[in-house]
Amino acid sequence: MDNAADYIPPQTEGKHNDFIHFVDCATVDEAHDLFLLAKDRLKDISQWHKLSGPHSAKFAVTDSQGNEIYKIAEKGDLFYINLPLPTPGPLAGDGKEWVRIETMEEAGDITTESEFIIMTVRPVANPRHPEKSIAHFFSHDSTNTFIIERYLNHVSTAACGRNEKPNNKDTGLFDTVRNTIIALGARNGLSGPQWNPLMKGILEK
Numbered sequence: 001m002d003n004a005a006d007y008i009p010p011q012t013e014g015k016h017n018d019f020i021h022f023v024d025c026a027t028v029d030e031a032h033d034l035f036l037l038a039k040d041r042l043k044d045i046s047q048w049h050k051l052s053g054p055h056s057a058k059f060a061v062t063d064s065q066g067n068e069i070y071k072i073a074e075k076g077d078l079f080y081i082n083l084p085l086p087t088p089g090p091l092a093g094d095g096k097e098w099v100r101i102e103t104m105e106e107a108g109d110i111t112t113e114s115e116f117i118i119m120t121v122r123p124v125a126n127p128r129h130p131e132k133s134i135a136h137f138f139s140h141d142s143t144n145t146f147i148i149e150r151y152l153n154h155v156s157t158a159a160c161g162r163n164e165k166p167n168n169k170d171t172g173l174f175d176t177v178r179n180t181i182i183a184l185g186a187r188n189g190l191s192g193p194q195w196n197p198l199m200k201g202i203l204e205k
Contacts, residue, residue, distance in 0.1 A: 004107075004116040004147045005147075007103065007145065008118075008145045009162050010162070011163060013141070014139075015164040016160070016164060017161040020157070020158045021157050021200045022154060023154070023156075023203045023205075024153065025153045027153055028110070030153070031152070031155050032110045032115070032150060034150075034203065035115060035150040035155050038148045038203055041202045042117060042148050043072045043119075045061050045073045046059060046061055046070055048198055051202055051204070053197045055084055056197065056198070057083045057084055058081070058084075059080070060080055060082075062078050062127065064127060066098075066126065073119070074101070074104060075101055075102070075103065076100070076101060077100070078098065078099070078124070079099060079101070079121075080096040080098050081096060081097040081099070082097075083097065090137070092125070092172075093126045093136065094126060094128065094129075096135070097135065097136040098123065098127070098134075098135040098136060099122060102121065102122050102143075103118065103120040103145075104117070104119045105117070113151065113152060114149060114150060114151040115149070116148060116149035116150070117147070117148050120145040121144050121145075123142060124136075133167070136167055137167055137182040138167055139169065140167075141165060144160070145158075145159075145160045146160075147160065157200075168180050
């Protein structure tokens with residue numbers, strides 16, 4: 001695949017959302033340096049809340065048993081999202097939303113016209129209770145793809161949600177109601193207050 005957008009899963013059902021931010025640099029070298037900084041910030045998931053501002057969710061990478069660890073993210077890693085909402089988190093997730101990084105790809109360098117990194121995450125079960133239902137307000141069919149891309153002297157960030165559907169299958173009554181309410185709000189654009197500040201924060205010089 002030659003284009004970053006080719007890695008975004010196809011939209012087949014539910015809603016989709018795209019949150020995009022651009023920065024124009026004076027030179028290609030400056031844009032490349034910003035791209036490298038942004039790439040490092042994308043992989044440093046535990047620091048996302050600092051880039052997003054005081055009303056951000058909290059994010060943390062964990063080991064396979066769900067214990068919080070500090071590491072630079074890579075394909076296969078789990079991380080949780082602790083939403084800043086008055087509504088309690090999902091019971092299945094011990095109060096947190098859980099996702100796994102199922103794709104991480106990089107292409108290009110300073111010698112090429114463009115370079116990019118993409119990271120796609122998908123809702124999964126709580127690793128502490130893997131036998132339970134998906135621990136997220138979106139279903140397992142939903143994905144979020146984060147893209148950092150340099151094209152010439154332009155650098156962009158994007159958060160692309162696809163197939164966004166409420167997670168209300170094989171969940172208890174509380175999680176069914178809770179997930180449906182939050183998912184409907186998120187897929188109708190209410191996730192913007194989280195992803196827009198993060199996309200801008202990743203590109204802050």
